[in-house]
Amino acid sequence: MEMNNKLTPPERLDLIRDKDRPTVRDYIPMIFDEFIELHGDRYYGDDRAIIGGLASIKGIPVTLIAEVKGRNLNENKESNFAMPHPEGYRKALRLAKQAEKFHRPVICFIDTPGAFCGVEAENRGQGEAIARNIMEFMTLKTPVISVVLGEGGSGGALALGVCDKLAVLENSIYSVISPRGFASILWKDGGREREAASIMKITAEDMLELGVAEEIISEPFGGAQNDPSETAENISEFLLKTLKEKMAIDIDVLLNERYTKFRKIGEFEEQ
Amino acid sequence: MLEDLLDVVKLRFNVNSASDAEKDGEKDEKKENPVEIPKDLAFKCPRCLNMIMTDELVKNLKVCPECGYHSRISSEERLNLTIDKGSFIEFDKDMVSKNPIDFPGYDVKQSELREKTSLKDAVITGECKIRGIRCVIGIMDSRYMMASMGSVVGEKITRAFEYGAEHKLPVIMFTASGGARMQEGIVSLMQMAKTSGAVAKLSEARQLYIAVMTDPTTGGVTASFASLGDIIIAEPKVVIGFAGRRVIEGTIKQRLPDDFQTSEFMLEHGFVDIIAERKTMRRTLAHILKLNGYKPAEEV
Ligand SMILES: [Zn+2]
Numbered sequence: 396m397e398m399n400n401k402l403t404p405p406e407r408l409d410l411i412r413d414k415d416r417p418t419v420r421d422y423i424p425m426i427f428d429e430f431i432e433l434h435g436d437r438y439y440g441d442d443r444a445i446i447g448g449l450a451s452i453k454g455i456p457v458t459l460i461a462e463v464k465g466r467n468l469n470e471n472k473e474s475n476f477a478m479p480h481p482e483g484y485r486k487a488l489r490l491a492k493q494a495e496k497f498h499r500p501v502i503c504f505i506d507t508p509g510a511f512c513g514v515e516a517e518n519r520g521q522g523e524a525i526a527r528n529i530m531e532f533m534t535l536k537t538p539v540i541s542v543v544l545g546e547g548g549s550g551g552a553l554a555l556g557v558c559d560k561l562a563v564l565e566n567s568i569y570s571v572i573s574p575r576g577f578a579s580i581l582w583k584d585g586g587r588e589r590e591a592a593s594i595m596k597i598t599a600e601d602m603l604e605l606g607v608a609e610e611i612i613s614e615p616f617g618g619a620q621n622d623p624s625e626t627a628e629n630i631s632e633f634l635l636k637t638l639k640e641k642m643a644i645d646i647d648v649l650l651n652e653r654y655t656k657f658r659k660i661g662e663f664e665e666q
Numbered sequence: 667m668l669e670d671l672l673d674v675v676k677l678r679f680n681v682n683s684a685s686d687a688e689k690d691g692e693k694d695e696k697k698e699n700p701v702e703i704p705k706d707l708a709f710k711c712p713r714c715l716n717m718i719m720t721d722e723l724v725k726n727l728k729v730c731p732e733c734g735y736h737s738r739i740s741s742e743e744r745l746n747l748t749i750d751k752g753s754f755i756e757f758d759k760d761m762v763s764k765n766p767i768d769f770p771g772y773d774v775k776q777s778e779l780r781e782k783t784s785l786k787d788a789v790i791t792g793e794c795k796i797r798g799i800r801c802v803i804g805i806m807d808s809r810y811m812m813a814s815m816g817s818v819v820g821e822k823i824t825r826a827f828e829y830g831a832e833h834k835l836p837v838i839m840f841t842a843s844g845g846a847r848m849q850e851g852i853v854s855l856m857q858m859a860k861t862s863g864a865v866a867k868l869s870e871a872r873q874l875y876i877a878v879m880t881d882p883t884t885g886g887v888t889a890s891f892a893s894l895g896d897i898i899i900a901e902p903k904v905v906i907g908f909a910g911r912r913v914i915e916g917t918i919k920q921r922l923p924d925d926f927q928t929s930e931f932m933l934e935h936g937f938v939d940i941i942a943e944r945k946t947m948r949r950t951l952a953h954i955l956k957l958n959g960y961k962p963a964e965e966v
Contacts, residue, residue: 510889512909513917517927520937522888522908526862530894533863534870549846550858550889550908557859571846571855571886581848596767596851605766607852654863658824660856661817662764 404598405589407566408574411545415620417627419446419461419504419544420470425627426634427452430459435486439519442483444475444511445555447490450502452631455638458494460487460555461504464545477546478511481524484554488528491535500538500638503555508573510551525554532557533657534650538641542612542630543567549576559641559653561602562610562633564626566618568597569607606660610637711735713903713924727944729902736901736944738881741790741807744840748948749803753795757825762786763818767851775811775849785810787818788843791826793835797952798962802830805840808882815887816847820857823891827864831871836960838951840878841892845885858890865894874958876951879906879929879938893937897954899947900929900938907932 402410410416423430432448435441443463450459462479465471487503494501510521529550532539539558547556547569563569572580574592579585602608612629615622641649709718714733723730727747728737739747745754762780765772780786788810794803804826806813813819823839830837847854868875877895881904888908892898900906907927915922925931932938942950 510908512913514914514922514926517907517909517914518935520893520935523893523937525889525908526858526891526893529859529890530862530866533859534866549855550886553855553858557863569852571848571851577848594767594769601767602852605853607856654867657856657859657863660853660860661821662766662850662853663761663817663821664764665758666760666762 402566404568404592404595407568407598408589408592410566410618411568413618413620414466416545417619417623418464418466419506420463420466421623422504422544422627422630423450423459423461425624426631427459428454433490436482436489438485439482442475442480442486443473444477444479444507445483445487447486449499452502452634452638455635456499457638458490458499458501459504460490460501462507462552462555464506475511477507478509479507479551479554480511480513480516481519481521484510484524484528487555488531491532491539495535495537498537500540500642501535502634503539503541503558504544505541505547505552505555505569506544507548507551508546509548509576510554525550528554529557533654536646536650538638538644538649539653540634540637540641542633543569543608546573548573557653557657559649559656560610560637561608562612562630562637563599563602563608564612564619564630565599565614567599568592569602570595570597606656709737711737729944733903734943735903736881738808738842740809741785741805741840744805744880745790745794745803747944748840748951749794749796750798754792754803755794756790756792757829758791758822760786761818761822763816763850765849766817766853767849769849769851772849779810783807783809787816787822788813789819789822791822793829795963796838796948796955799952799955799960800835800963801955801960802826802833802835802837803840804837806842806880806887808842808844811847812844813842813887814844814847814854815857815861815890816850816854817857819843819847820854820860823861824857824864827861827868827875827891830873830875831864831867834871834873836874836876836955836958837868838876838878839891839895840880841883841887842880843883843885843887843892845887855886858886861891862894865891869896874955874960876954878942878947878951879904879932881905884908884910897940898938899940899942899950900932901947902929902941902943904929906938 427450430450447460463474464477541558574588578587578591619626711730713735791804879900
């Protein structure tokens with residue numbers, strides 16, 4: 396895919412934080428013919444940082460699961476700045492299992508600084524919720540396609556990122572922890588986040604190179620906010636192509652390929 | 667049972683490694699004690715803050731005699747406490763990490779640590795017997811970069827689960843970790859997927875997985891294989907959680923209660939099956955294996 400704006404990692408950090416960068420709420424009506432939101436994890440509550448439900452894309456029924464960034468302060472308060480609690484991940488898993496039951500592919504949109512770090516989240520087992528999702532998605536008997544829309548931060552992103560194909564929007568980042576968190580852990584100085592972004596290998600190109608993502612979805616010149624509908628069209632094109640490709644594969648083969656995709660990531664030597 | 671106790675008493679701990687483990691954790695102990703006690707003679711318990719003489723701590727299996735905190739021990743010590751003597755066959759013992767994101771200084775840091783700890787990375791894995799019962803064991807070692815999970819930890823743990831699935835053996839993982847190996851970036855994050863996928867493989871092969879959470883089990887390890895045991899055991903008074911305590915305190919701007927993110931807290935909230943003391947761990951594991959239908963291998 397052609398790259399028209401090779402920005403540095405810190406510049407991309409600015410871009411994905413641009414208040415006009417489209418969120419999944421902007422994309423849903425542009426990509427899907429229909430969407431019926433389904434609420435709740437059936438155990439505790441309904442986390443607004445993750446939405447999910449039934450959708451159809453060019454007539455193909457799918458289950459949609461997405462981390463939601465707000466477009467303004469009110470929306471962000473509602474969605475907790477896209478930092479899910481355990482009930483968000485458990486809702487995602489419930490919907491994914493439903494998709495498996497009814498042979499619908501799952502489409503996940505990732506856009507989070509990370510799972511929420513707080514007392515309530517710990518009380519309700521944030522670690523367990525993420526772990527469970529990762530394991531269950533690995534063996535989910537239906538195609539799973541994930542797209543990083545802006546920020547893919549830590550286990551909070553991976554909980555929706557175990558999939559058959561991962562695509563990353565051209566200016567998005569995907570990282571083990573937010574650059575700020577990285578700087579504060581390694582250098583005890585969160586202020587050095589731009590420097591962290593530069594060395595962490597977090598760009599879309601890095602993801603291809605490291606075998607984490609399979610595809611880069613291009614953004615209009617200057618970034619997705621300059622033409623949300625063109626971006627939506629690019630996402631839509633990727634999804635349709637990938638749905639057709641993955642839906643045609645025998646499920647056992649697909650699961651094997653999914654396992655192998657993650658199995659081979661890691662760099663070590665045996666002396 | 668008597669046999670276990672004897673084993674445990676006979677076991678000789680390495681006194682020097684006690685001070686190493688201590689250095690890793692709390693750094694704020696210097697000023698508070700007007701009387702200088704040489705570091706390798708005393709241990710300051712991070713839970714109750716009492717000073718414990720090292721020989722007393724060692725005699726007590728490195729469990730704080732005042733409050734019951736189960737302090738960090740080396741993978742070698744753990745192995746000696748847990749398995750039948752001489753039964754360990756180590757897997758992948760020469761595996762070392764590369765520098766997947768070319769992180770400055772990572773290679774140097776690792777060779778220094780390898781020299782200092784004589785470990786190759788933060789986990790040892792292998793096959794062993796516990797009271798004659800064959801099983802796969804993995805033990806994380808917090809002396810090596812706080813047992814953070816990078817390529818080597820991820821790969822060795824994944825292979826251990828795959829071995830269990832292939833050879834129809836139960837798997838026991840002693841977890842301890844500060845979380846992801848920052849210096850390996852996104853590659854470190856992906857080890858969570860790899861190891862959790864391998865847990866699923868073991869599960870499909872209908873073999874038992876027992877996770878034993880030790881001090882500290884946090885971050886990406888809590889958010890992957892550590893939380894996925896069929897049975898989850900924790901040592902008393904250790905730290906178990908996802909987010910760092912200080913991160914949460916920073917967000918809510920108040921001090922969290924002392925028992926937040928402890929084994930006892932996790933038991934109360936439904937995330938741990940059993941809290942078992944170090945001196946009974948071997949017996950507890952053998953008992954669980956037995957009730958799951960695993961039998962001692964025939965004597966040769
Ligand atoms: Zn104590």
